[in-house]
Amino acid sequence: MDKSTGGSQSPVLGSLTCLGGGHGLFQTLRAGRHLDVDRITAVVTVADDGGSSGRIRQELGQIPPGDLRMALAALSRDNEEGRLWEETLQHRFGGYGALAGHAVGNLLIAGLTDILGSQVQALDTVAKLTQSHGRVLPVCEQPLEIEAEVAGLGDEPMAVRPVRGQVAVASTTGNVRRVRLFPEHPPGGVDAVAAIRSADMVTLGPGSWFTSVIPHILVPDITRALIETDACRVVILNLTAEPGETAGFSTERHIHMLTQHAPDLRIDHIIIDSTVISSDVERSYLARAAATIGADVAFEPVRADDGDGGWVNRHDPVKLASALQRVYTRHVSERPQR
Known part of the structure; x- marks a missing residue:
């Protein structure tokens, strides 16, 4: 599957598959567009139960389309028509009526699903309209629901209570232990x-x-595919802990959570922005955590800047693309086959 560029013999990605959802996946897919990749595939979480997606899920019984729509927008062709489609997919109706808050792309996906009888076919049809750089697929072809074990709620700080629903888990004020x-x-x-x-x-x-x-690695077929694939497997860490669900988490605790939910999972490389951890001691903690899942850590400059000498809490697609290419080049040179 590996290709090489003319005289440099640098390995070129033939295919890139990105797992995630929301704004994080959006930025990764944007990064993929800056690589010389023949095929990009987004594998998207389907547990959203809030906003427009939640309403469509409840009323029509379909997979919530919001994260899928965002991935399609991220992969829209970079020309005038593609940019128009991106803006259209992301556009939300205002006002106070039945359409208020609905994204056009969500309604388009829902309507095509009704017509075609398949959400995957509906997504492929939208991808054709947007001249997509790749394909967008649900991780599972049925709606999923997330339940978390959360400590620190109510009057008993050590008591663990269940919290169900993606919105509730994402916004909890407690300490999520497991999902x-x-x-x-x-x-x-x-x-x-x-x-x-x-x-x-x-x-x-x-x-x-x-x-x-984490919901991706709770789907057994997905975890098995991640374990058995010959692909270079990369975890891209967040720039900061998420308010609510991971508030107060260290970087290594994010890795421990992967291990807790999928003990057999192995990763090849972990990318973290080089500005997130400055302490050598903290970097060593992260390296030890990474080693437990077979990974090395690449400290890379991937954070977007604000144009005024500061940073923003978002991955820069161009910088991330460069980091992914460097990691892949090292992976091929050090471990050409597993």
């Missing part, structure tokens, strides 16, 4: 599993750890 899916052990999307197995590189994160990242 599970309902239904338990759902089947992974057939095309999503195939995209992981056939990729040159698979990325997981950044994003809301318990509601956009």
Whole structure:
């Protein structure tokens, strides 16, 4: 699957599969567009129960389309028509009526799903309209629900209580210990599993750890594909802890949570922005945590700047693309086959 550029013999990604949801996945897919990749596939979480997506899920029984829509917007062709489609997909109706708050893209996906009888076909149809750089697939072809074990709620700080629903988990004021899916052990999307197995590189994160990242590894078919794939497997860590669900988490605790939820999972590389940890001691803690899942740590300049000498809490797609290429080049040179 690996290709090489003319005289430099630098490995070029043939296919990239990105797992996640929301704004984190959006930035990773944007980064993928800056790489010389023949095929980009987004594998997207389907547990959203809030806003426009939640209403469509409740009223129509469909997979919540919001994160899928954002991924399609991220992959829209970079020309006048593609940019118009991106803006259209992301546009939300105002006012106070029945359409208020709905994103046009959510309604388009829902309508095409009704017509075609398949959400995957609906997503592929929208991808054709947007001249997409790649394909967008649900991690599972049925709506999922997240439940978290949360400590620190109410009058008993050590008591652990269940909190159900993506919005509730993401906004909890307690300390999330663990999450599970309902239904338990759902089947992974057939095309999503195939995209992981056939990729040159698979990325997981950044994003809301318990509601956009970890749910993927709670789908047994997806975890099995991640374990068995020959792809270079990369975790992209967040720039900061998420308010609510991961408030107060250290960087190494994010890794420990992956291990807790998928003990057999192995990762090849972990990318973290070089400005996030300055202490050598903290970097050593992260390196030890990474080693428990077989990974090394790449400290890379991937944070976006504000144009005025400061930083913003967002990955820069161009910088992230460069970091992914460097990691992949090192991976191929050091471990050409597993």
